[in-house]
Amino acid sequence: MGMFCPCILFGQNVETVKEDVMWNDACMCHAICVEGGMVVAGATMFFHGIVDLKTSFLICETLLFAWWLCGIYNGLFRQSLQKKYHLKVYIFIFL
Numbered sequence: 001m002g003m004f005c006p007c008i009l010f011g012q013n014v015e016t017v018k019e020d021v022m023w024n025d026a027c028m029c030h031a032i033c034v035e036g037g038m039v040v041a042g043a044t045m046f047f048h049g050i051v052d053l054k055t056s057f058l059i060c061e062t063l064l065f066a067w068w069l070c071g072i073y074n075g076l077f078r079q080s081l082q083k084k085y086h087l088k089v090y091i092f093i094f095l
Contacts, residue, residue, distance in 0.1 A: 007031040010074065017080045033070050037063050 002009045011027030042057050044051060048094075082089060 007035065010077075013081060014077055017077055017084065030070070030074075033066055038064055 007027045008023070009031040011023035011025070014021050014026035015023040019036045040059065041063055044056055048056070081087065
């Protein structure tokens, strides 16, 4: 499920950690930020000559910041799940 619907999996994980947050809310937040960002990035690349260079740079900078922020947000819930269920942390280094 994580490969095809990562937003649903994230929503279920958030609901497991925090019982007061519904999985639908976290799923929509993840879908808008991550998958919506991919759509904006693709549209920016598709309209490469039409969009001004400074505007393209601003869009790319905003997307990189938003994805970084989503990574931090997802990491907080991942750490909470690891602590709650005493899961081992595996670190993969790709060379």
